Amino acid sequence: MPDAQLTARSLETLLGEWRGGGAHYQALADRIRLLVLDGRIPIDTRLPAERDLAARLELSRTTVTAAYRGLRDAGFLDSVRGSGSVARLPGPVLVTAPTPGGDGMLDFTKAALPAASSLPAAARAAAEELPHFLPHSGYDAVGLPHLREAIADRYRERGLPTDPDQVLVTVGAQQAIALIARTFVGRGDRTMIEMPTYPHATESFRLAGARLVPVTVTIPPADAPHPVGAEEDGWDIDAIEQTLRRANPALAYLIPDFQNPTGASMSPETRARLLAATAAQGTIVVGDETTADLDIDRLGEHLPLPRYGSRGAGDAPVLLIGSASKSLWGGLRIGWIRAERPHIQKLIAAKPATDLGTPLLEQLVVARMLPQMAEILDSRRSELAAGRERVARLAAQTFPDWVVPRMHGGLAAWIGIGAPVSSALTLGARNHGLLIAAGPRFGLDGAFERFLRIPITYSEEETVRAFAALSRAWPDALREPSAFADAAPLPNVV
Ligand SMILES: Cc1ncc(COP(=O)(O)O)c(C=O)c1O
Structure with a gap:
């Protein structure tokens, strides 16, 4: 069964400037193939009917038919009875990971x-601790108490009072994003996201049925003062305030520090205005801090987002996402959510539908490493x-x-x-x-x-x-x- 339908209009937008010097059918097929390989057309998506696409792109039907035929012959399209043409990958395919000194991609x-x-030593010590846990079932839905304590401690060190029961451990920040999307975004709800942004967050919100409302983030100009103010930090806070008023999104997902992919860092003034505007709308703010620790030479004060609320923590729902992936190692797959207790309770209730717990050994490793973060x-x-x-x-x-x-x-x-x-x-x-x-x-x-x-x-x-x-x-x-x-x-x- 195809998962989603791409209209001729959306495909036209995705195609961008696809016309080259050669034959149109070939250029069109090349572009669609690129979109499938690149993940911008997900596998199992139903492409528009040839007639509709031809009309939209002002091409002859024969041109689109030839492009689709080429894609079918190359294994990128499949004709499914009653469902039209569905995006596929020629299989089996293997993406080679780079091997040290090897000749992989x-x-x-x-x-x-x-x-x-320090990870190998922490892993060895964690393996020694594991036997204490073996008499139990091993299903850990919320996170080991001492890891939640260590995570809460990091927030306290950064100036945000946090109790361990305000922390939910997840399988990486990615699970945190997907869980938040599934729990707090209903089908058709608007969700404000930065543009550009981390692509698998966009996918999670889409999957939850969100209507995405993009706000632009640019790279600060080369001659921007450092630390940057709200004028130059890359977020157009006037436009964000307007978008929040006009679109009234249920949720806003932002990466305030070392935004992926721009590397921008949000100024304190932008943070304060963002929180005031989201509080006025009742919009839930999600601050993804996966990359927030990766400071090279930033100047100025950067506290966790909730500290910029006008009346202190708790005046607007702010959920923070953290992760061990970028500072410690992506292979640990440990992330977390920090929020007020009612939000954590909702997330805990929703989590078992897709996952029954976070691996224990990796949690033990992270709990050992967090105190060495500095x-x-x-x-x-x-x-x-x-x-x-x-x-x-x-x-x-x-x-x-x-x-x-x-x-x-x-x-x-x-x-x-x-x-x-x-x-x-x-x-x-x-x-x-x-x-x-x-x-x-x-x-x-x-x-x-x-x-x-x-x-x-x-x-x-x-x-x-x-x-x-x-x-x-x-x-x-x-x-x-x-x-x-x-x-x-x-x-x-x-
Ligand atoms: C902004 C952002 N959020 C979340 C993630 C996912 O992180 P994790 O590996 O912890 O799932 C990434 C990974 O690159 C990221 O850049």
Whole structure:
């Protein structure tokens, strides 16, 4: 059964500027294939009827028929009786993960550091603790008490009084987002999201049936003062206030610190105005702090979001999401939600429908590592500072016209590439051994073709290889989307 129907109008928007120099049917098929590989057309989505798409794009029916036929022959479309043409992937497909020193694809779809160096010791100590838990069932729906205490302690250190029963442990921040979406967003409810944003959050809200209301985040100008004020931090707070009044969303999802993908950090004034405006509407605010600890050299005061409420914590519902993935290691899959008790209770009640508990061993590892956060973050800071300089240097050498923002934290640079060819560039780069997410993966409706997110988390050798792949793919990308040999879909984009 197909999952969703794409109208001719939505497909037209997703297609963006698809017409190239060659035959229309080929260019159309290439573009749809890219959208499927890139995840922007999810597998099992029903494409518009040929007649409707032809009318919408002002093409002959034969052109669309030929494009669909090409896609079908290549395994990207399937004709399902009674359901029309449904997006598929030619299978079986395997995306090779990079192997150290091996010849697999280099995977730059992940803006994530390798594990913190103290992790092996913490894992060994955690394994020694495990026998204490073995006589019990092992199903832990809310999180181990001492881990919840350690997480609450981190909030207290950051200036936000928190009790352990205000914390719910989840399987990564991703589960936290999906659970919040499913619990607090009803079908058809409006949800305000930043644009661009973290793509799997967009997917979670869509899956919950949200109507998305985007607000723009830009990269601060190179000459912005530091610390930035509300005028230059990248969030247009006047527009956000207006959107909140006009659309009255049920929920607003924001990444205030080292926003993924822009790296922007919200000024204290923007935070305060945001909370005042959401409180006035009764909009639930979700502050995703997955990347908030990854400070390189930010200046100024940045307390957790609820501290910017006018009457202190609790005057507007603010849910915070945290994660061990970016500071400790993504392989731990431990995240959490911090909220007022009634919200935590609702989330606990909703959670078993999709998951019966968080693995214990990983919780034990994180509980051991959280008290060492200050030292761990110090070493993360130097890794990220080196990565930031590396990407800026290689970009300046390889692509002098690209605009690399000065970011003060985060895991990736959101680079202006000067031409609307991000999708073509990333497709071409696959032929040279590099998987990387195109700008539009972080947007809605095909926007951000002039941007590319380059992680600052890889070694010198890997980053040099990535730039070499981009520079080989660049001339073709400027000419025309190239044919590509590798039909594997993009893996997760984190
Ligand atoms: C803003 C943001 N939220 C959530 C996640 C998911 O994090 P986790 O690995 O903890 O599920 C990511 C991962 O990149 C992210 O960037």
